[in-house]
Amino acid sequence: MVILGIETSCDETAVCIIEADGPPESADIVIRANITLSQAALHAPYGGVFPNLAKREHIKNLPVILERVLKEAKLENDKPAIDAIAVTYGPGLEPCLWAGISFAQELAKKWGVQIIPVNHMEGHIFSALLRRKDEPASSAGRLEGDYQLLAPDFPALALLISGGHTELDLMEGYGKYRLIGETRDDAVGEAFDKVARLLGLSYPGGPEISRLAEGVRTSASSSPPFALPRPMLHSPDYDFSFSGIKTAVLYLLKKIGPLPTPDVDGLQTSGVVCEIAKEFEDAVTEVLVSKTKKALREYGAQTLIVAGGVIANTHIRSEFRKLGTEEHIELLIPEIQHTTDNALMIAVASYATAMSGVEGLQRITRPLRADGTARVGERNN
Template sequence: MIVLGIESSCDETGVAVVETGAQPVPVLRAHALHSQVEMHQAYGGVVPELASRDHIRRVLPLAGQVLADSGCALADVDVVAYTRGPGLAGALLVGAGVACALGAALAKPVLGVHHLEGHLLSPFLSQDPPEFPFVALLVSGGHTQLMQVDGVGRYTLLGETIDDAAGEAFDKSAKLLGLGYPGGPALSRLAEQGDPAAFKLPRPLLHSGDLDFSFAGLKTAVLTQVHKLGAELQARKADLAASTEAAIVEVLVKKSLAALDRSGLQRLVVAGGVGANRRLRAQLDAACAKRGVRVHYPELALCTDNGAMIALAAAMRLQAGVQQPSDSYAFDVKPRWPLDLTAIA
């Protein structure tokens, strides 16, 4: 079975082809991605209308490129998958509309996929794929969640952020430091030159006794330090960046370990854009190695939003029999969509 996947939930247009067969995990045949980062830099963040317009321009050329790279023709496609949510409504509508139009033109079924499920399952495309069950740490610009994953479509929410996500904390702190957009990667690069113990920043909810997160207070603490430093900020910017990163990573690591303890599981999957952070990977690897816990990550190229994870999630849902593709080409999108409800989607 050949699945064509389309991702358009925010500021990256992704298209991919995966193939299922005798192997237990679908194989990625080809994928292509266009990032809108340069377009949004002038505005300091994503402009939804501009994002939607750019998806319109990019999606069909990318689809043509991916089909050519995979050696497939449109007629070879068995299912067209697309991101149904969560995300920006206008951006989601572009991918959904194109996918359903392609499905109708080809007389092939379509399947709407949960964006976070794509991230969660993306490590199955890595050189070291996980096995069910596992605990998943989903960390991105808009989401920070801990999930227990017992199988495809079988997700239990263990904890989530009550305000800012980890990615937002990186981006907003970077903006306070004058690092521009996108701030998270820039802050992490600068942090490599600084002292992570230079500033005492809060670790919100670290000892709360639950598995929820909160990062809004950390952002406020960074703002306070920026004001205190004043003219000294430039000289201490790397130290403040390193201290900010250390605070975020410590919370993510300790909450992940607590989730493993509560679930009794010995396998952790980390997915989402923040999962590419070097400090996070190093500390999780070290902590989990002491406990004999296996840690799995997506390939670095698949940490950001991409079409491969959407095609993969659709293929795995079909293989597991938890969802059937639709022969109806009427569509809707879900800008807000809890992941633990996808089992009944």
């Protein structure tokens, strides 16, 4: 089955073509072409994603990327040998989602193929189930090669951490999800960006905080530690809250006073800033790991999946590897290049869920609308 994948939920415009074959628990995935264009530099002056600007860029970029993808896949432009189009319908920024959906609908009508709507967070889950058969690609933004889908042992616990989401889902089978915990305010990636802004760091803030924190971890720093709260660490549920850590950083900075000026390259190297970055990263990681550990034990999960852009963070990645070892559980984490938003995960998720028999091809015929608040699983209240 040849699938064209489209992802435009936020500020990455992504298109890919995959060829998939076999049952979802062991499908062979060949990436014929895969391209992602990031708008991060364009949104940096705003300190975050500006939705209408992102939508405009998606509309401009999609036809260009499609032409490149079809050329790389050696398919004709007018009526390529495509069996289905997979597109993200939510969650995300609705203007951006509509850009991708409208483009997919135009292509589906022109080519006479069906559309498979895909939940963005379900895509992240499937990004963790991909394993490469050959050597990793070296070109940034272009994921190519042969992969195989891994079959997690169910029930599986999925922690999804990104710029817009922080949630724990119990996966009881393909297409069968139950939400057991989520953030009550800021998503973890959002908290990283907001704290980075308070520290005078560039956007996106996550990589900058990680860089400063790692510098402290690998040095014999004598700077005094700063104690930040661990919100909801001991709450009886599996919900999260990260706005309180951000507020604590704000009060700490008011107490400290003006921060040192960045160096000539615009990089912040102050020991105080580095220590705050490390303590913030430690606080966030402790909450994520602790809640996940408790959920693993209560629900008897056989597999732990951690996915989303934030799992690219070196320290968080390392701590979850330790958790997997301590709990003697299979840990599935995406390759670094698969952690950010991409069309590959959307195409793969569409194939796996459509072929699993859980919802089957009914997913293709249901009404297609953008849903900025779509969930991969619902709570049982």
